[in-house]
Amino acid sequence: GQQLNQSPQSMFIQEGEDVSMNCTSSSIFNTWLWYKQDPGEGPVLLIALYKAGELTSNGRLTAQFGITRKDSFLNISASIPSDVGIYFCAGQLDSNSGYALNFGKGTSLLVTP
Amino acid sequence: ETGVTQTPRHLVMGMTNKKSLKCEQHLGHNAMYWYKQSAKKPLELMFVYSLEERVENNSVPSRFSPECPNSSHLFLHLHTLQPEDSALYLCASSQTRAGVEFFGPGTRLTVL
Numbered sequence: 001g002q003q004l005n006q007s008p009q010s011m012f013i014q015e016g017e018d019v020s021m022n023c024t025s026s027s028i029f030n031t032w033l034w035y036k037q038d039p040g041e042g043p044v045l046l047i048a049l050y051k052a053g054e055l056t057s058n059g060r061l062t063a064q065f066g067i068t069r070k071d072s073f074l075n076i077s078a079s080i081p082s083d084v085g086i087y088f089c090a091g092q093l094d095s096n097s098g099y100a101l102n103f104g105k106g107t108s109l110l111v112t113p
Numbered sequence: 114e115t116g117v118t119q120t121p122r123h124l125v126m127g128m129t130n131k132k133s134l135k136c137e138q139h140l141g142h143n144a145m146y147w148y149k150q151s152a153k154k155p156l157e158l159m160f161v162y163s164l165e166e167r168v169e170n171n172s173v174p175s176r177f178s179p180e181c182p183n184s185s186h187l188f189l190h191l192h193t194l195q196p197e198d199s200a201l202y203l204c205a206s207s208q209t210r211a212g213v214e215f216f217g218p219g220t221r222l223t224v225l
Binding site: 004031035043044088095099102105 | 117119153154155156158161168169203204205210211213214215216217218219221
């Protein structure tokens with residue numbers, strides 16, 4: 001699969017702060033996805049992006065599909081303790097590559113009250 | 114039950130045991146997946162089934178054997194595993210092969 005570079009690897013912030021994380025790739029993707037995984041659970045889909053330049057929000061979360069189609073970022077505004085978890089980006093290829101999802105290694109977020 | 118469910122949630126097995134992981138999706142999806150999640154590594158796709166036909170097998174050792182009897186159920190049969198196979202095994206499903214994937218809670222597998 002294609003390698004995604006996700007950064008930062010971890011973040012330790014105070015409640016109320018804004019958070020930003022991003023993913024970059026050497027390959028072009030048709031779809032970018034952002035998932036959150038809580039300890040002992042599977043990843044839960046947060047936001048799906050389908051077009052270059054698309055900016056989509058889900059509550060306090062905002063994600064953008066980069067113009068080059070090789071990157072995406074996720075912002076969380078006014079973080080709260082329940083935002084703690086691991087955030088994964090995933091890029092989906094096209095039919096020629098079997099629609100495979102390629103995942104980043106995750107950003108571990110810790111929020112202190 | 115809604116979404117994607119997996120059983121058991123935790124499994125400890127010896128290297129000579131045979132066990133099976135079960136996944137069930139209640140979303141009416143046509144594609145199902147097995148992933149392996151190990152610490153410090155990206156999720157690794159193992160198998161893909163689309164309309165009950167295996168369409169992808171990513172060089173997974175034969176000690177892992179998938180089975181998809183219908184579009185709602187997916188099994189992963191385990192036989193003579195190694196300690197390095199210890200990981201979180203995630204099942205996912207999507208409307209079609211090209212669709213967004215929804216994950217189950219995973220089975221935490223420990224091989225002794």
